[in-house]
Amino acid sequence: xxxxxxxxxxxxxxxxxxxxxxxxxxxxxxxxxxxxxxxxxxxxxxxxxxxxxxxxxxxxxxxxxxxxxxxxxxxxxxxxxxxxxxxxxxxxxxxxxxxxxxxxxxxxxxxxxxxxxxxxxxxxxxxxxxxxxxxxxxxxxxxxxxxxxxxxxxxxxxxxxxxxxxxxxxxxxxxxxxxxxxxxxxxxxxxxxxxxxxxxxxxxxxxxxxxxxxxxxxxxxxxxxxxxxxxxxxxxxxxxxxxxxxxxxxxxxxxxxxxxxxxxxxxxxxxxxxxxxxxxxxxxxxxxxxxxxxxxxxxxxxxxxxxxxxxxxxxxxxxxxxxxxxxxxxxxxxxxxxxxxxxxxxxxxxxxxxxxxxxxxxxxxxxxxxxxxxxxxxxxxxxxxxxxxxxxxxxxxxxxxxxxxxxxxxxxxxxxxxxxxxxxxxxxxxxxxxxxxxxxxxxxxxxxxxxxxxxxxxxxxxxxxxxxxxxxxxxxxxxxxxxxxxxxxxxxxxxxxxxxxxxxxxxxxxxxxxxxxxxxxxxxxxxxxxxxxxxxxxxxxxxxxxxxxxxxxxxxxxxxxxxxxxxxxxxxxxxxxxxxxxxxxxxxxxxxxxxxxxxxxxxxxxxxxxxxxxxxxxxxxxxxxxxxxxxxxxxxxxxxxxxxxxxxxxxxxxxxxxxxxxxxxxxxxxxxxxxxxxxxxxxxxxxxxxxxxxxxxxxxxxxxxxxxxxxxxxxxxxxxxxxxxxxxxxxxxxxxxxxxxxxxxxxxxxxxxxxxxxxxxxxxxxxxxxxxxxxxxxxxxxxxxxxxxxxxxxxxxxxxxxxxxxxx
Numbered sequence: 001x002x003x004x005x006x007x008x009x010x011x012x013x014x015x016x017x018x019x020x021x022x023x024x025x026x027x028x029x030x031x032x033x034x035x036x037x038x039x040x041x042x043x044x045x046x047x048x049x050x051x052x053x054x055x056x057x058x059x060x061x062x063x064x065x066x067x068x069x070x071x072x073x074x075x076x077x078x079x080x081x082x083x084x085x086x087x088x089x090x091x092x093x094x095x096x097x098x099x100x101x102x103x104x105x106x107x108x109x110x111x112x113x114x115x116x117x118x119x120x121x122x123x124x125x126x127x128x129x130x131x132x133x134x135x136x137x138x139x140x141x142x143x144x145x146x147x148x149x150x151x152x153x154x155x156x157x158x159x160x161x162x163x164x165x166x167x168x169x170x171x172x173x174x175x176x177x178x179x180x181x182x183x184x185x186x187x188x189x190x191x192x193x194x195x196x197x198x199x200x201x202x203x204x205x206x207x208x209x210x211x212x213x214x215x216x217x218x219x220x221x222x223x224x225x226x227x228x229x230x231x232x233x234x235x236x237x238x239x240x241x242x243x244x245x246x247x248x249x250x251x252x253x254x255x256x257x258x259x260x261x262x263x264x265x266x267x268x269x270x271x272x273x274x275x276x277x278x279x280x281x282x283x284x285x286x287x288x289x290x291x292x293x294x295x296x297x298x299x300x301x302x303x304x305x306x307x308x309x310x311x312x313x314x315x316x317x318x319x320x321x322x323x324x325x326x327x328x329x330x331x332x333x334x335x336x337x338x339x340x341x342x343x344x345x346x347x348x349x350x351x352x353x354x355x356x357x358x359x360x361x362x363x364x365x366x367x368x369x370x371x372x373x374x375x376x377x378x379x380x381x382x383x384x385x386x387x388x389x390x391x392x393x394x395x396x397x398x399x400x401x402x403x404x405x406x407x408x409x410x411x412x413x414x415x416x417x418x419x420x421x422x423x424x425x426x427x428x429x430x431x432x433x434x435x436x437x438x439x440x441x442x443x444x445x446x447x448x449x450x451x452x453x454x455x456x457x458x459x460x461x462x463x464x465x466x467x468x469x470x471x472x473x474x475x476x477x478x479x480x481x482x483x484x485x486x487x488x489x490x491x492x493x494x495x496x497x498x499x500x501x502x503x504x505x506x507x508x509x510x511x512x513x514x515x516x517x518x519x520x521x522x523x524x525x526x527x528x529x530x531x532x533x534x535x536x537x538x539x540x541x542x543x544x545x546x547x548x549x550x551x552x553x554x555x556x557x558x559x560x561x562x563x564x565x566x567x568x569x570x571x572x573x574x575x576x577x578x579x580x581x582x583x584x585x586x587x588x589x590x591x592x593x594x595x596x597x598x599x600x601x602x603x604x605x606x607x608x609x610x611x612x613x614x615x616x617x618x619x620x621x622x623x624x625x626x627x628x629x630x631x632x633x634x635x636x637x638x639x640x641x642x643x644x645x646x647x648x649x650x651x652x653x654x655x656x657x658x659x660x661x662x663x664x665x666x667x668x669x670x671x672x673x674x675x676x677x678x679x680x681x682x683x684x685x686x687x688x689x690x691x692x693x694x695x696x697x698x699x700x701x702x703x704x705x706x707x708x709x710x711x712x713x714x715x716x717x718x719x720x721x722x723x724x725x726x727x728x729x730x731x732x733x734x735x736x737x738x739x740x741x742x743x744x745x746x747x748x749x750x751x752x753x754x755x756x757x758x759x760x761x762x763x764x765x766x767x768x769x770x771x772x773x774x775x776x777x778x779x780x781x782x783x784x785x786x787x788x789x790x791x792x793x794x795x796x797x798x799x800x801x802x803x804x805x806x807x808x
Contacts, residue, residue, distance in 0.1 A: 046163045049317035049357045050150050050369050056602040059521035059534035061144040061615035074766045076134045083729040084712045085142050086651040086670035091777040094793050095258030095296040096131045103157035105647030105674025105706045116155035119162045122304040122321040125351040135206045136190045138163045146540030146596050148517035149468030156540030167192040167200035180801025183211035205231040214260040217289040223260030246306040259294035261335045261791035262286040266742040285792045290332035291339045298327040317357045325349040334784040335791045339388025351377040367456040376447045384439035385552040392434040400432035432490030440482035442548040448474040468519035477510035478546040484555030503558040503573040515541045531603035542592040550587045590641045594621040610656035618648040643678030664716040674703040701740045707731035723755040736779040747775040762805040772798040
């Protein structure tokens with residue numbers, strides 16, 4: 001293949017970015033800066049150290065959103081953007097903490113993510129940092145399928161790359177003001193300046209607030225009240241054509257009420273504990289009625305330095321980052337008015353990452369990238385579970401009644417009548433109260449090292465072979481110091497005593513995992529820039545770890561087993577080496593591995609005015625990690641492994657322009673069939689490996705939280721300075737449990753916007769969920785207070801707003 005053919009393919013075979021501007025051709029000089037990959041549809045230039053060609057020239061299923069499309073869709077975070085990406089789901093679970101992302105049937109609510117997130121080429125290390133506020137962005141890329149060869153572990157489902165505006169290419173001052181129903185308000189200010197050819201910088205800040213829509217039956221505040229703010233700095237210095245320094249720092253703070261789970265009844269139910277008549281199922285979700293106002297606070301800081309050095313043949317890139325997160329979650333874990341269970345979880349995370357990449361550039365037949373990656377993360381979690389009167393009261397009453405019965409029987413054996421004994425015990429005033437908690441401190445450091453390489457070999461004018469391999473080592477460790485205590489104070493009116501029952505465990509365990517993550521792909525490019533077709537095989541991997549959420553159940557079970565021992569005085573449960581081995585078996589979960597088999601195509605139709613992207617895939621998953629409620633007590637969510645599962649489906653995107661580019665349109669659809677192949681559960685519902693008492697299996701059931709269908713459509717019509725657009729998105733059916741007993745049916749919502757461009761000022765009137773569709777973004781069953789209760793997070797209702805964007 002000669003240079004002319006390569007340049008034509010690069011210029012005309014590019015990635016379409018949804019509702020983008022027309023395709024442009026680029027000359028040789030524009031392609032000479034090998035540290036940048038150009039999305040021709042919006043001419044957005046971004047730093048990309050690992051890849052030389054755009055996404056639609058690669059064997060990958062992907063979507064790209066430029067700044068114009070982000071503005072037209074009025075999205076401010078990944079959760080909102082995910083509604084317009086096929087097979088990618090990030091539902092709103094009630095706070096910025098629960099950054100759950102599902103791609104192709106793979107995902108999780110807790111512990112290790114299945115989707116990676118890069119922010120200006122910096123890998124975000126904490127899943128708790130994924131859900132943040134979007135502002136002043138250039139573009140967002142969403143890649144589906146395992147990205148392990150170039151991006152490593154925890155990108156098994158896919159990858160999201162977020163790029164902020166580059167002050168080398170964009171200058172001026174931007175002010176964005178927004179108001180909306182629910183007392184929504186948003187203020188963003190940014191200034192981009194380039195004082196010389198070698199130096200540029202930007203400074204930006206934002207505030208966003210929402211009074212909310214969801215009432216709480218026990219509080220005056222809305223359950224989704226949110227306030228967040230942040231600031232961002234970026235400095236780019238390019239002393240010469242070969243060397244560039246790009247430093248960024250981003251801080252965000254959020255303080256919000258959250259986890260507004262209200263009760264509903266997907267099945268016939270008894271209205272009270274003593275009722276004998278069942279009421280029919282009622283899926284209307286009530287307002288939350290929690291004992292405390294659930295909430296989440298987070299301080300998050302990320303800073304990184306990208307250094308690039310370019311020669312005639314090679315580009316060397318170094319990316320160094322430091323990340324800090326400090327948060328607090330308050331949750332009423334029974335979600336009911338009675339005071340049963342509360343959790344106060346504090347996380348403090350520090351992480352450092354370093355990546356070195358060397359790749360070639362130009363029109364060589366051999367395109368290659370080689371790199372090293374290392375990271376270390378310190379994570380300290382303090383997560384006490386507190387038991388309220390709803391649990392301690394019945395325990396105290398049961399112990400007091402047992403004491404009374406014992407005293408009465410003793411008096412009867414001495415010749416006293418039943419009535420006389422009962423009267424005497426009543427006069428003695430026997431009482432018993434209990435105080436219970438499970439405090440714990442858990443240090444879970446982890447480190448990762450990887451070496452990777454990917455080559456692209458060009459054969460003739462049409463064929464390209466991609467070979468990639470990553471050698472990955474990671475180590476996870478847990479240092480835990482957990483205590484469960486029950487303080488029982490009881491006696492008679494004349495004398496009382498307090499006895500202490502405790503169970504204290506303290507240990508350190510670690511595990512190491514080694515993986516090879518290969519990738520093989522073959523791409524055939526059609527003549528005359530029609531597009532390409534590809535076949536791909538790749539391996540994905542999600543690290544194993546330790547589930548410290550299990551400790552509250554493990555220790556509470558021990559207290560219940562030793563209540564009688566504490567009646568004779570203070571008692572501390574002893575633990576042997578075998579006990580600690582059993583605890584390790586209970587809290588550890590295995591790595592998740594998957595193989596992805598995929599064929600796809602990127603086609604440019606009707607002279608390039610319409611782009612069609614299609615991917616069909618089949619994934620085999622071993623030891624799939626699942627987040628479930630702890631089956632015996634529901635003290636919290638735990639991570640378990642299903643034996644085997646599979647996911648197969650199709651992803652399609654069709655987009656283009658019409659009527660002399662006055663009409664932008666796009667349609668996306670995905671079908672996901674994710675099922676368990678081998679998944680046994682025990683009598684209590686657990687999948688703990690240290691028991692062989694199985695109650696049944698979930699073989700053939702759908703993987704929960706994964707919608708079987710995702711669909712979206714959008715259209716914008718430009719009439720001079722006026723633009724009007726409508727959009728819709730929908731998803732479902734979504735099963736909420738592994739047993740597939742209750743689900744969210746398919747739903748769809750509609751949105752619209754009307755914009756007028758005054759030149760330096762753009763005014764936009766927008767609306768979301770204009771159909772006011774009622775649906776649930778999350779649901780859970782809980783047995784924490786006896787029986788089974790069902791709770792759900794309602795979606796945001798209809799919302800209208802007005803944005804004003806100013807640039808000067």
